[in-house]
Amino acid sequence: xxxxxxxxxxxxxxxxxxxxxxxxxxxxxxxxxxxxxxxxxxxxxxxxxxxxxxxxxxxxxxxxxxxxxxxxxxxxxxxxxxxxxxxxxxxxxxxxxxxxxxxxxxxxxxxxxxxxxxxxxxxxxxxxxxxxxxxxxxxxxxxxxxxxxxxxxxxxxxxxxxxxxxxxxxxxxxxxxxxxxxxxxxxxxxxxxxxxxxxxxxxxxxxxxxxxxxxxxxxxxxxxxxxxxxxxxxxxxxxxxxxxxxxxxxxxxxxxxxxxxxxxxxxxxxxxxxxxxxxxxxxxxxxxxxxxxxxxxxxxxxxxxxxxxxxxxxxxxx
Amino acid sequence: xxxxxxxxxxxxxxxxxxxxxxxxxxxxxxxxxxxxxxxxxxxxxxxxxxxxxxxxxxxxxxxxxxxxxxxxxxxxxxxxxxxxxxxxxxxxxxxxxxxxxxxxxxxxxxxxxxxxxxxxxxxxxxxxxxxxxxxxxxxxxxxxxxxxxxxxxxxxxxxxxxxxxxxxxxxxxxxxxxxxxxxxxxxxxxxxxxxxxxxxxxxxxxxxxxxxxxxxxxxxxxxxxxxxxxxxxxxxxxxxxxxxxxxxxxxxxxxxxxxxxxxxxxxxxxxxxxxxxxxxxxxxxxxxxxxxx
Numbered sequence: 385x386x387x388x389x390x391x392x393x394x395x396x397x398x399x400x401x402x403x404x405x406x407x408x409x410x411x412x413x414x415x416x417x418x419x420x421x422x423x424x425x426x427x428x429x430x431x432x433x434x435x436x437x438x439x440x441x442x443x444x445x446x447x448x449x450x451x452x453x454x455x456x457x458x459x460x461x462x463x464x465x466x467x468x469x470x471x472x473x474x475x476x477x478x479x480x481x482x483x484x485x486x487x488x489x490x491x492x493x494x495x496x497x498x499x500x501x502x503x504x505x506x507x508x509x510x511x512x513x514x515x516x517x518x519x520x521x522x523x524x525x526x527x528x529x530x531x532x533x534x535x536x537x538x539x540x541x542x543x544x545x546x547x548x549x550x551x552x553x554x555x556x557x558x559x560x561x562x563x564x565x566x567x568x569x570x571x572x573x574x575x576x577x578x579x580x581x582x583x584x585x586x587x588x589x590x591x592x593x594x595x596x597x598x599x600x601x602x603x604x605x606x607x608x609x610x611x612x613x614x615x616x617x618x619x620x621x622x623x624x625x626x627x628x629x630x631x632x633x634x635x636x637x638x639x640x641x642x643x644x645x646x647x648x649x650x651x652x653x654x655x656x657x658x659x660x661x662x663x664x665x666x667x668x669x670x671x672x673x674x675x676x677x678x679x680x681x682x683x684x685x686x687x688x689x690x691x692x693x694x695x696x697x698x699x700x701x702x
Numbered sequence: 703x704x705x706x707x708x709x710x711x712x713x714x715x716x717x718x719x720x721x722x723x724x725x726x727x728x729x730x731x732x733x734x735x736x737x738x739x740x741x742x743x744x745x746x747x748x749x750x751x752x753x754x755x756x757x758x759x760x761x762x763x764x765x766x767x768x769x770x771x772x773x774x775x776x777x778x779x780x781x782x783x784x785x786x787x788x789x790x791x792x793x794x795x796x797x798x799x800x801x802x803x804x805x806x807x808x809x810x811x812x813x814x815x816x817x818x819x820x821x822x823x824x825x826x827x828x829x830x831x832x833x834x835x836x837x838x839x840x841x842x843x844x845x846x847x848x849x850x851x852x853x854x855x856x857x858x859x860x861x862x863x864x865x866x867x868x869x870x871x872x873x874x875x876x877x878x879x880x881x882x883x884x885x886x887x888x889x890x891x892x893x894x895x896x897x898x899x900x901x902x903x904x905x906x907x908x909x910x911x912x913x914x915x916x917x918x919x920x921x922x923x924x925x926x927x928x929x930x931x932x933x934x935x936x937x938x939x940x941x942x943x944x945x946x947x948x949x950x951x952x953x954x955x956x957x958x959x960x961x962x963x964x965x966x967x968x969x970x971x972x973x974x975x976x977x978x979x980x981x982x983x984x985x986x987x988x989x990x991x992x993x994x995x
Binding site: 437440442445451452453456457458459461481486487 | 836
């Protein structure tokens with residue numbers, strides 16, 4: 385029997401970030417926040433209003449924001465920068481590379497509106513390359529959370545890690561099903577449900593879709609094991625290998641280009657230690673477009689139905 | 703940890719003759735470092751030798767041993783990281799690390815990378831620089847941290863003039879005045895040269911003094927940027943302007959390659975090392991003072 389998860393009420397993951405930041409603001413006076421004119425979109429208002437001295441509005445100037453954050457770490461602060469994922473990564477890659485990653489600065493780059501589910505704004509704002517950009521930087525921890533509760537817990541957890549972190553979350557309301565006040569362990573995959581026929585590793589908004597797929601597959605006599613990979617780097621190799629040793633095939637699922645994403649990181653682990661058939665649920669080297677999040681997830685094959693189809697394909701290749 | 707004030711040439715504030723000796727030795731270091739590895743950037747380094755010596759020996763209050771957080775001391779950020787030879791020489795001779803280590807500049811497994819970095823833990827360096835245009839933002843962040851910490855010490859930074867062609871600088875210039883970051887002194891090495899030629903030919907930047915003032919900065923101009931007393935006077939004036947609601951910019955007029963006649967007034971030595979004969983000529987114009995490393 386697969387384990388059942390209850391949606392306690394759909395919420396946006398960005399609100400989880402806002403709630404986590406608010407909690408951190410009261411716990412740790414070294415936490416500071418910077419925003420590039422998107423305070424409302426990033427849900428940073430509570431932190432701003434409660435700690436005006438520790439909140440820095442930098443205007444529409446993301447490169448400057450990253451540099452200021454790097455400088456703040458020198459004086460012992462833990463800066464959390466907030467803007468959309470596109471402007472948090474691609475726009476400021478060199479600033480992150482030199483002033484943050486290479487300099488080893490304790491900056492938390494917090495990125496909302498990631499992926500295609502940003503919706504109607506279209507491809508200029510829908511980055512599907514950010515995980516790849518960030519995971520290639522030496523020393524960068526890369527996290528993509530799946531729901532409100534997990535995003536809140538991750539936000540609080542990364543303040544305790546001394547080093548640069550990329551935290552990715554999104555705009556749409558999605559099922560909130562992981563425990564409230566959970567202990568978020570950076571780099572540890574969460575085994576959501578056990579199975580014997582296939583391993584589904586999912587990250588971000590695709591985790592709920594993976595659970596939905598597992599439920600449907602169970603009715604068809606296919607036993608799926610679902611792992612929530614919230615930390616893409618460092619990847620929990622051990623959990624993945626333990627699972628495929630049992631199931632013998634794998635499907636990766638992410639709201640990202642198949643080039644550079646979770647799937648490629650997992651493929652490397654399998655190639656090195658335990659080659660088994662793998663199928664990818666991801667965008668296929670393409671830009672996005674305008675539409676509702678639901679329409680886009682369907683058109684670009686980022687949903688339970690596609691995961692289900694890829695599971696059957698993977699099993700067929702065993 | 704017990705900390706002591708920065709090593710200076712004498713216990714009291716060094717006099718001009720002592721600073722001159724220090725500068726001459728720094729010029730020798732720059733030439734020898736770049737010659738030994740046949741790469742690096744002597745032109746801008748030589749042009750800023752006097753500035754670095756005055757900054758580290760007379761202007762800033764700094765503590766040893768080096769601590770990253772810089773609590774209770776002045777901080778310096780080098781944005782135009784390619785002039786690392788002058789930075790390394792002055793840091794070593796101010797007591798941050800052994801001067802013998804200058805021998806390792808740009809060699810494999812060295813802490814003295816081609817461009818400065820924190821990655822190898824070299825004392826005195828608080829940020830990596832090399833990709834241009836990022837240092838002013840970092841300096842602003844450090845200055846904001848000083849304010850949050852109630853630390854009244856200042857943050858200094860140095861930038862190339864050509865470097866101001868990078869747009870991030872103008873984001874930072876706007877921020878610092880708009881948010882009243884008045885514990886910051888950003889100096890611009892105004893030598894009018896960049897890799898492809900004069901700044902006026904490559905990308906004319908107009909009247910920098912007027913532009914900086916229009917961006918809300920206090921501007922101090924040091925017309926003789928290779929004269930120790932002029933730098934001391936100008937930087938002292940700049941310090942006096944801090945704490946009054948505006949960031950302070952210093953336009954430091956320098957001569958690229960200063961102190962080595964054939965390297966002066968040209969961009970040709972921006973990123974080129976002297977050969978054996980050229981090194982001899984350069985060293986003969988700068989006799990040993992404090993002793994070679």
